[in-house]
Amino acid sequence: MTELLRVADLSVTYGSGAPSVNRISFTVGEGSVVALLGANGAGKSSIMKAVSGLTPSSGAVLFNGQDIGALPARARVAKGIVYVPEGREIVGELTVRENLILGGYQKAAAERKRRIDMVLDLFPEIAEKVDRQAWRLSGGEQQMLAIGRGLVADPKLLLLDEPSLGLAPLLVRRVFDRLATIREESELAIVLVEQNLAVTMRLCDELHFLRGGRIVGHRRAEDLKDEAARQQAIDAYLGAAA
Structure with missing residues (x-):
């Protein structure tokens, strides 16, 4: 699979506090879905905003082999990176x-x-x-x-931040079914931020588990098809947050 996005040693710090994201690295292949899972405050949204150019960061963000770290958000949209934020932010x-x-x-x-x-x-x-x-x-x-x-x-890469947030289970299934249809009909790659492992498993190929701004675990979706394996991942990486 051709690599579309590479994030290397990415850090995000707000003000003079501790880093919200601390030297995380991951890749996304063309047409693949990569999930970032973790509790509130794990750094998931900060990663999405850094990749989309909405918040300053250090480290490297490469898209189609090009370092885009200095590009503003508008230029990243033109290259094919589109962010759908938590809370939707439509114009009512x-x-x-x-x-x-x-x-x-x-x-x-x-x-x-x-x-x-x-x-x-x-x-x-x-x-x-x-x-x-x-x-x-x-x-x-x-x-x-x-x-x-x-x-x-x-977009070539869609950054989806908590698409299930605040939705009833039936609506969550409907939204994720449409996302699966998009996958089948295009080469669109997706980075998906979620807290719910069960929802995420409907769509993703790989999962990165975050805690305290760091990636603390990685699993392929095919490795979590067994219920016992899923429970082990929840216990190890998500705990009560799942």
Whole structure:
């Protein structure tokens, strides 16, 4: 598998405190899904923001073999790195369609329309409400809109931060089923931040477990198909957080 992203000795520090992320390293192959799991405060979101260029960091971030550490967030989006943040951060006063248009602001009009049509086919729940203000959508529909807005940008790497947060189990399954469909139909790579191992196992190829800003364990998804192996990973790396 061709390497798409390489993160090497990445550290993130806010102010004069201890590092939120302390010299972590991992890789993501083209078309693969890599999960970062850990409790609140483990550094997961800081890693995503550093990779997307939204927060300063030290260490190396290489994308398609190019060091992008000095590039601003906008330039990273143009290269194909798109971040869907925790909490969705859609623009509630805009319609569903207008939010999707924002996602494709760097695209030519014809390509943007094609991508929006693709997203609406993928998420019929929001297609039925395309002219409705986004704040009127349910939580699950808002998450679909946030992911769809990211997809309109035609990413090579999608950074998904806690997509299951605040959703009922049925909606979580629906969102992750659509993500699985995206995987089957494209070469899109995904870095997935989650706290829930069971949810994560539906989609990912590899899992990195974080604690205190460090990677404390790594497993391949195929190694965790057995229930006893999953429980061992939970006990070793996640504890009560799982």
